[in-house]
Amino acid sequence: xxxxxxxxxxxxxxxxxxxxxxxxxxxxxxxxxxxxxxxxxxxxxxxxxxxxxxxxxxxxxxxxxxxxxxxxxxxxxxxxxxxxxxxxxxxxxxxxxxxxxxxxxxxxxxxxxxxxxxxxxxxxxxxxxxxxxxxxxxxxxxxxxxxxxxxxxxxxxxxxxxxxxxxxxxxxxxxxxxxxxxxxxxxxxxxxxxxxxxxxxxxxxxxxxxxxxxxxxxxxxxxxxxxxxxxxxxxxxxxxxxxxxxxxxxxxxxxxxxxxxxxxxxxxxxxxxxxxxxxxxxxxxxxxxxxxxxxxxxxxxxxxxxxxxxxxxxxxxxxxxxxxxxxxxxxxxxxxxxxxxxxxxxxxxxxxxxxxxxxxxxxxxxxxxxxxxxxxxxxxxxxxxxxxxxxxxxxxxxxxxxxxxxxxxxxxxxxxxxxxxxxxxxxxxxxxxxxxxxxxxxxxxxxxxxxxxxxxxxxxxxxxxxxxxxxxxxxxxxxxxxxxxxxxxxxxxxxxxxxxxxxxxxxxxxxxxxxxxxxxxxxxxxxxxxxxxxxxxxxxxxxxxxxxxxxxxxxxxxxxxxxxxxxxxxxxxxxxxxxxxxxxxxxxxxxxxxxxxxxxxxxxxxxx
Ligand code: GTP
Ligand code: SPV
Ligand code: MN
Numbered sequence: 001x002x003x004x005x006x007x008x009x010x011x012x013x014x015x016x017x018x019x020x021x022x023x024x025x026x027x028x029x030x031x032x033x034x035x036x037x038x039x040x041x042x043x044x045x046x047x048x049x050x051x052x053x054x055x056x057x058x059x060x061x062x063x064x065x066x067x068x069x070x071x072x073x074x075x076x077x078x079x080x081x082x083x084x085x086x087x088x089x090x091x092x093x094x095x096x097x098x099x100x101x102x103x104x105x106x107x108x109x110x111x112x113x114x115x116x117x118x119x120x121x122x123x124x125x126x127x128x129x130x131x132x133x134x135x136x137x138x139x140x141x142x143x144x145x146x147x148x149x150x151x152x153x154x155x156x157x158x159x160x161x162x163x164x165x166x167x168x169x170x171x172x173x174x175x176x177x178x179x180x181x182x183x184x185x186x187x188x189x190x191x192x193x194x195x196x197x198x199x200x201x202x203x204x205x206x207x208x209x210x211x212x213x214x215x216x217x218x219x220x221x222x223x224x225x226x227x228x229x230x231x232x233x234x235x236x237x238x239x240x241x242x243x244x245x246x247x248x249x250x251x252x253x254x255x256x257x258x259x260x261x262x263x264x265x266x267x268x269x270x271x272x273x274x275x276x277x278x279x280x281x282x283x284x285x286x287x288x289x290x291x292x293x294x295x296x297x298x299x300x301x302x303x304x305x306x307x308x309x310x311x312x313x314x315x316x317x318x319x320x321x322x323x324x325x326x327x328x329x330x331x332x333x334x335x336x337x338x339x340x341x342x343x344x345x346x347x348x349x350x351x352x353x354x355x356x357x358x359x360x361x362x363x364x365x366x367x368x369x370x371x372x373x374x375x376x377x378x379x380x381x382x383x384x385x386x387x388x389x390x391x392x393x394x395x396x397x398x399x400x401x402x403x404x405x406x407x408x409x410x411x412x413x414x415x416x417x418x419x420x421x422x423x424x425x426x427x428x429x430x431x432x433x434x435x436x437x438x439x440x441x442x443x444x445x446x447x448x449x450x451x452x453x454x455x456x457x458x459x460x461x462x463x464x465x466x467x468x469x470x471x472x473x474x475x476x477x478x479x480x481x482x483x484x485x486x487x488x489x490x491x492x493x494x495x496x497x498x499x500x501x502x503x504x505x506x507x508x509x510x511x512x513x514x515x516x517x518x519x520x521x522x523x524x525x526x527x528x529x530x531x532x533x534x535x536x537x538x539x540x541x542x543x544x545x546x547x548x549x550x551x552x553x554x555x556x557x558x559x560x561x562x563x564x565x566x567x568x569x570x571x572x573x574x575x576x577x578x579x580x581x582x583x584x585x586x587x588x589x590x591x592x593x594x595x596x597x598x599x600x601x602x603x604x605x606x607x608x
């Protein structure tokens with residue numbers, strides 16, 4: 001079949017000639033059985049879902065308990081982002097930097113041509129137009145994902161503003177990021193499909209200069225929903241570098257104090273380190289109110305008034321299920337009450353979903369994420385540790401009224417953080433922007449199940465962007481420094497470092513976390529108002545015992561010492577590990593950060 005006779009290819013529902021030509025070109029390469037342009041309507045979603053149910057990809061959950069919701073079980077080898085298979089194909093390898101996998105763009109294009117040739121045979125090619133950010137906002141940007149996965153099309157419908165509105169915003173000549181995704185599982189004539197088609201080989205490829213994405217072989221999350229990590233972080237970080245803004249792996253939270261004073265806080269924590277939970281925080285302190293603007297990604301730009309404004313480019317939450325419960329995150333539980341797609345959770349005997357941490361005791365008769373009866377004595381979890389939900393953001397009970405404001409929200413504070421059992425205090429305030437950038441650049445965190453790396457092992461994850469920066473991270477640090485230097489210092493967000501994950505000698509968390517994190521946010525908010533005290537330590541400003549509201553927590557003095565005291569010996573060791581990391585960037589590492597490191601060493605020496 002030639003592309004021009006392909007059902008669905010003509011007439012295209014747009015007069016955007018470049019878009020139509022690109023769709024024709026990809027159809028000619030990938031040779032699908034049919035082409036469907038997504039309009040994002042409710043009827044379309046129903047049809048897509050009916051097809052996925054017929055194929056066994058989705059199972060409908062009990063429509064009374066969880067209306068409009070579905071369960072998917074992935075191939076056991078397709079459960080998380082694949083960082084080792086993720087490539088930044090800049091013309092010059094040095095522009096991808098030491099933290100990314102680089103491949104020669106010409107060789108990669110050759111390889112992709114081979115891989116994508118006929119890769120959609122027997123399948124439908126979905127053309128998925130989407131907007132990252134509110135439709136029509138100056139802070140938003142458009143994309144079109146071509147995919148042969150109905151699951152991806154449905155998920156993009158939850159996670160982005162997908163369909164006719166985005167196509168209309170493109171007009172006849174609008175700019176869009178082209179993103180091609182295939183499961184890499186063509187079907188021969190008469191060949192039966194499997195519930196979760198994918199390929200042993202996976203390639204997640206970005207061309208930063210031409211702003212293109214090509215993804216092969218995976219149907220999962222950040223590998224396949226290309227608006228998310230591939231576009232909104234890797235490609236957008238390059239756009240942001242060139243255009244003077246920031247694309248960050250950050251939640252956005254609105255916090256209002258008992259006097260009615262609102263603050264907007266953006267926070268970058270590595271994958272599976274607490275962004276969704278903090279974004280949906282339920283304050284335990286009376287009179288404090290937290291509202292959600294975004295839970296994973298922030299696009300930020302300086303406004304005419306000199307302040308930094310952020311939008312959440314997404315329209316949904318793709319969150320970690322395990323550990324989510326009424327006690328830890330009631331707002332997430334409420335958000336998931338309907339119209340949600342669950343992937344790799346367990347199934348209950350009565351047609352609902354379950355995961356570790358949701359409830360006690362473990363219900364009888366569970367089917368685990370691999371589709372087998374769950375054996376609680378096996379030591380294996382019923383849900384995959386990276387099991388996720390995809391739910392519309394507007395269903396969140398604490399969604400802020402301004403979450404879709406096209407102007408974004410003005411950021412007052414930026415938090416960095418990681419999962420650190422030792423050394424790093426509960427909260428530290430940076431001395432200034434440059435020191436804050438130094439803090440962000442040296443974030444280290446324990447690995448989690450969100451990617452294929454070893455769980456628990458500490459790795460550097462600067463700005464929580466290690467897997468997501470589309471260019472040389474040395475240049476990325478410089479970009480942060482430049483934006484700060486150009487801005488009015490008084491209007492810059494203040495920078496803080498937090499760590500909810502300190503452990504005691506028994507290996508238990510010292511800080512209660514979750515809703516109690518509002519106590520740290522309260523201190524931050526009072527710092528911004530000039531009301532809370534801090535002590536200067538070599539690593540930054542930490543709360544005095546009196547300035548942190550610890551009423552009713554019953555923390556021992558030992559616990560407080562663990563959380564708030566800076567151990568100069570431990571930190572000398574920490575600081576000693578920075579040069580080896582910085583050296584990997586060679587002369588792309590800004591000199592100011594080396595100076596920050598030297599200054600830290602001097603401050604530590606002075607107290608030792
Ligand atoms: P991604 O979606 O991968 O980017 O993850 P995330 O940063 O949004 O992490 P999320 O909020 O989903 O939390 C991941 C895990 O950390 C869950 O198992 C949570 O229960 C746990 N967690 C979150 N906040 C806290 C906290 O304050 N204390 C402790 N001890 N655990 C937490
Ligand atoms: C993360 O790993 O940071 C996620 C999940 O938010 S994914 O979309 O798979 O990247
Ligand atoms: Mn994330």
